[in-house]
Amino acid sequence: MATTNLDRQVGQRLASLDIRYTTGRSRVVSSLASLDGPMSAAELRDFIAPPVPLSSLYRTLAVLEESGVVTPHYGKSGVARYELAEWLKGHHHHLVCIDCGAIEDVSLSTSQESRVHDVINDIVALAEFQATDHTLEIEGRCKKCS
Amino acid sequence: MATTNLDRQVGQRLASLDIRYTTGRSRVVSSLASLDGPMSAAELRDFIAPPVPLSSLYRTLAVLEESGVVTPHYGKSGVARYELAEWLKGHHHHLVCIDCGAIEDVSLSTSQESRVHDVINDIVALAEFQATDHTLEIEGRCKKCS
DNA sequence: TTCCTTGCAAACGATTTGCATTGGA
DNA sequence: TCCAATGCAAATCGTTTGCAAGGAA
Numbered sequence: 546m547a548t549t550n551l552d553r554q555v556g557q558r559l560a561s562l563d564i565r566y567t568t569g570r571s572r573v574v575s576s577l578a579s580l581d582g583p584m585s586a587a588e589l590r591d592f593i594a595p596p597v598p599l600s601s602l603y604r605t606l607a608v609l610e611e612s613g614v615v616t617p618h619y620g621k622s623g624v625a626r627y628e629l630a631e632w633l634k635g636h637h638h639h640l641v642c643i644d645c646g647a648i649e650d651v652s653l654s655t656s657q658e659s660r661v662h663d664v665i666n667d668i669v670a671l672a673e674f675q676a677t678d679h680t681l682e683i684e685g686r687c688k689k690c691s
Numbered sequence: 692m693a694t695t696n697l698d699r700q701v702g703q704r705l706a707s708l709d710i711r712y713t714t715g716r717s718r719v720v721s722s723l724a725s726l727d728g729p730m731s732a733a734e735l736r737d738f739i740a741p742p743v744p745l746s747s748l749y750r751t752l753a754v755l756e757e758s759g760v761v762t763p764h765y766g767k768s769g770v771a772r773y774e775l776a777e778w779l780k781g782h783h784h785h786l787v788c789i790d791c792g793a794i795e796d797v798s799l800s801t802s803q804e805s806r807v808h809d810v811i812n813d814i815v816a817l818a819e820f821q822a823t824d825h826t827l828e829i830e831g832r833c834k835k836c837s
Numbered sequence: 838t839t840c841c842t843t844g845c846a847a848a849c850g851a852t853t854t855g856c857a858t859t860g861g862a
Numbered sequence: 863t864c865c866a867a868t869g870c871a872a873a874t875c876g877t878t879t880g881c882a883a884g885g886a887a
Contacts, residue, residue: 565861567867586852601868603852608867619765623851623877640820651814660810664803665829672797674786676831683811685822711886713842732877747843749877754842769852770876 551578554633555614562612569597573605574614574629582639582648583618583626620646638681644690651683697724700779701760708758715743719751720760720775728785728794729764729772784827790836797829 555574556566576592577584584592586602593602606627609615614633618626620641626648628634636658640649653661661681669676685691701720702712722738723730730738732748739748752773755761760779764772774780782804786795799807807827815822831837 565866567861569868598869599851600853600870604854604868607853619769621763621765623769623771625769625851638814640815640818640822643823649818649820651818653810653814657810657813660806661827664799664806664827667803668784668797668799669786669829669831672786672795673834674795674829674831675837676829677789678830680826680828680830681810682826682828683815683820683822684824684826685815685820688819691821711841713886715843744844745876746845746878750843750879753878 549575551575551633558614559612564608564612569601570605570609572597573602573609577615577627577629578633580628582650583616583628585624585626587624589627618648620648639683640687641682641684642687642690643684644686647687647689649687695721697721697779704760705758710754710758715747716751716755718743719748719755723761723773723775724779728796729774731770731772733770735773784829786833787828787830788833788836789830790832793833793835795833 551574552566552571555571559566559570572593573589576589580592586599586606590597590599590602597605606615606617610617610627613630615627616630618628618639620626621643624646628650631637635652637650637652640651642648661679665676665679697720698712698717701717705712705716718739719735722735726738732745732752736743736745736748743751752761752763756763756773759776761773762776764774777783781798783796783798786797788794807825811822811825
């Protein structure tokens with residue numbers, strides 16, 4: 546089953562946690578990999594062949610989330626969207642559409658990312674806070690909605 | 692009714708939109724003002740006396756959101772949390788503790804905030820995206836949990 | 838009076854769970 | 863074999879809505 550490089554990484558991770566990497570789970574992972582941004586369970590279902598019941602999909606996503614393979618994002622309209630975790634996908638930020646809720650990934654250049662880090666270090670230096678990660682989300686209207 | 696300064700600001704805003712500033716709405720606003728961070732509807736309900744049905748609370752929050760008095764926040768676990776809008780509370784960012792979940796507000800200095808804006812303008816220039824707002828959240832461990 | 842607002846209960850959509858069946862190590 | 867994973871249907875949770883009663887202009 547572990548054919549692609551991605552499958553191999555995820556398979557190893559799950560194996561180390563004594564969790565099976567089944568066909569269904571692999572299908573969810575490779576669907577997420579082939580998509581641009583975080584996807585809701587319903588969107589994901591329409592993307593997976595053969596058809597998967599939503600309940601199974603949610604269960605799969607829960608397992609993948611607990612094992613650190615996918616990351617959930619909660620936005621307006623009450624739907625959760627899922628994407629591959631950063632150790633698989635790389636560090637990135639989001640453009641969030643305030644109208645349709647779509648999320649687009651953006652990767653920052655090294656200099657942009659280091660400018661973000663500079664600001665964060667400034668902030669954290671004042672507060673007594675041990676930063677481990679950061680989220681920069683830009684809200685606005687996507688091409689379709691503007 | 693418009694006794695406090697906050698009430699006066701909100702009352703004016705609503706009046707300019709031909710929306711009544713009722714006792715129930717005022718209670719929600721002052722509850723939000725007296726609380727540290729964004730609160731869910733259920734948390735808010737337990738804080739308001741006399742008891743308010745959740746449905747009324749949601750309706751009140753919807754009105755206040757549409758009129759720009761409160762801002763919803765969809766950080767975690769799919770429940771919406773609400774806080775006073777930035778024109779009442781000031782623009783700020785969040786330090787989110789990954790252990791205890793506490794959210795601390797931080798205000799950036801003018802130069803820090805302008806550095807954030809510079810980066811955002813850089814990013815948005817490339818994407819076809821009309822930015823209206825941004826959220827910078829720093830995740831890590833708060834003083835208590837580290 | 839005439840709208841707007843509220844409370845109650847029922848409806849709703851997203852997500853979860855119980856249980857019987859299937860499938861992989 | 864044996865336990866974990868799946869499919870289906872029903873339950874649950876947060877949130878929304880229809881409708882009748884209460885209140886302010």
